[in-house]
Amino acid sequence: MTFQDEEEIQIIQIRENAQRIVAMQIAIDTFSNHHSTNPENIITSFQLNPILPQFTKSFDSLWQMLWTFNVFLRNRSNSQEVCLTLLEYIIPDIQKYQITPTQLLSIFCNSDFTNYSAIDLLFHKGIIQINDILTHSKTNKYFYSHYKSDLESYYNRSLKTSSTDHKYLEEYEKVTSIYKMFNPVEANATNHQLLDLIKNDKIHEFQTFISNNNISLISKFQFHESNKNDINNEITMIEYAAYAGAIQIFKFLWNNLEIRFNQMNENDKCELNLPMYSIYGANYDIIHLVEKYFNYNVECLILSIELHHYDITDYLEDTIGLSFNFKLDYASTYRYLFRMIYSYNMKYILSHLDD
Numbered sequence: 001m002t003f004q005d006e007e008e009i010q011i012i013q014i015r016e017n018a019q020r021i022v023a024m025q026i027a028i029d030t031f032s033n034h035h036s037t038n039p040e041n042i043i044t045s046f047q048l049n050p051i052l053p054q055f056t057k058s059f060d061s062l063w064q065m066l067w068t069f070n071v072f073l074r075n076r077s078n079s080q081e082v083c084l085t086l087l088e089y090i091i092p093d094i095q096k097y098q099i100t101p102t103q104l105l106s107i108f109c110n111s112d113f114t115n116y117s118a119i120d121l122l123f124h125k126g127i128i129q130i131n132d133i134l135t136h137s138k139t140n141k142y143f144y145s146h147y148k149s150d151l152e153s154y155y156n157r158s159l160k161t162s163s164t165d166h167k168y169l170e171e172y173e174k175v176t177s178i179y180k181m182f183n184p185v186e187a188n189a190t191n192h193q194l195l196d197l198i199k200n201d202k203i204h205e206f207q208t209f210i211s212n213n214n215i216s217l218i219s220k221f222q223f224h225e226s227n228k229n230d231i232n233n234e235i236t237m238i239e240y241a242a243y244a245g246a247i248q249i250f251k252f253l254w255n256n257l258e259i260r261f262n263q264m265n266e267n268d269k270c271e272l273n274l275p276m277y278s279i280y281g282a283n284y285d286i287i288h289l290v291e292k293y294f295n296y297n298v299e300c301l302i303l304s305i306e307l308h309h310y311d312i313t314d315y316l317e318d319t320i321g322l323s324f325n326f327k328l329d330y331a332s333t334y335r336y337l338f339r340m341i342y343s344y345n346m347k348y349i350l351s352h353l354d355d
Contacts (some may be wrong), residue, residue: 010169021346023051024072025068027087029308032072032079045215056090059097063107065090071344073115075307076282080189084121090212091125101132109136109143123150130154131168137175144179151175191221199238200248210237217256242274242290245281260281261293269294279303296320300338306343313348324352 014104027049031042046052055065069087072079094104104122108115122128134151139143144151155172158165190213210217220234235243238257241250264272278290279300290296301322304313316322324336340349 001210015350018346018350020054021064022053022350024055024065025308025344025346026310028068028072028079028082029310031082032076037085039085042082044090044113046086057298058094059099062090062093062097062099066094067344068105068106069118070115070217071308072331073118074113075343076309080117084117087118088121088125091122091127093126099127104128105132105136109140114140114143120200123147131171132318134168134171134175138178141179144175182187194221194237195240198240198246198249199244201244201248203248204254206249207252217253217259236272239272239274239277241281242277242283242286243280245283245286247283247285250283250286250289258293259312275304279307279309279312282307282309284312284315287312287315291320296321296322298324298336302339303341305345305348308343308345308347310347 019109052065055061066087071084073083081184105119105126108118108122118333119128123130123133130150133143133147137147151172155169158169159211194206195216197209209215215237217238218236220236223236238250240246241253261269272294274290275294275296276299278286280303296316300339301313301316301324304316
């Protein structure tokens with residue numbers, strides 16, 4: 001067998017493995033969009049699925065599924081219940097293949113984003129221990145802030161018991177001294193209420209709330225996203241409505257602001273980043289309204305790939321005419337490719353493997 005033959009066999013194997021991952025990711029995507037959020041129904045559907053159970057048969061396959069859960073939990077709010085239910089269901093497999101707390105934290109927590117919902121589940125199920133939480137807190141102040149009460153509670157209990165965990169006490173005191181002056185900014189009560197109303201698309205309550213509180217339709221508020229480490233962002237209500245896919249509130253705001261949009265110059269439109277937020281929300285009605293006055297660009301295409309919004313990626317490419325130019329300058333190409341690979345969107349990567 002020649003070197004070229006071996007290379008071709010390797011390429012075929014890579015493609016076949018990638019196709020398996022694509023099938024797995026599409027199956028989870030289908031669950032998220034069409035299945036009941038009842039845990040028993042989700043687990044039954046998982047067991048009967050011809051693809052998904054195969055990903056619990058080896059360490060590597062399980063790792064691929066866990067990483068997909070991480071990406072979907074990060075980017076797709078409609079996948080939350082499905083992924084957490086399946087994550088809890090495969091805990092015996094995590095234990096079987098001895099995936100360690102450190103490895104799990106490397107999947108669900110990084111410098112830019114932390115999947116607290118997944119880590120909370122694994123922590124409360126005893127897969128990740130309090131000492132693992134403390135160790136990881138040393139290098140992530142936001143992680144420490146999230147688990148501060150749990151760490152403090154265990155510390156206080158340890159002080160009162162005869163079998164004191166001296167190592168934990170010592171390490172805890174070191175960590176707390178590091179973050180003594182760290183006080184993350186929290187969104188105020190008004191912002192929390194506003195965010196909740198928009199997120200759940202409660203149009204009547206929203207209208208009453210902004211009227212009673214004399215809130216301008218173009219005012220900005222602190223957008224608090226607990227999973228993001230850069231948690232404090234100024235955002236307009238219509239941007240958050242697009243982000244949340246809240247079509248009723250978005251239409252209300254749009255109808256009141258459309259004249260303003262029509263008169264905006266390009267710089268103002270760029271500052272109001274509705275195209276990007278509408279990709280997050282993945283609501284076609286919102287996307288169609290936005291494209292009336294705003295332009296979608298290659299950043300929107302890359303974001304749709306990162307979010308695994310397969311249909312929207314196709315729409316941006318086939319209808320709007322966006323494309324990723326793999327012959328851009330090296331820096332841009334590297335940056336875009338890194339984002340695609342990190343998003344683990346194997347469907348898109350496989351379809352452009354020869355580019």
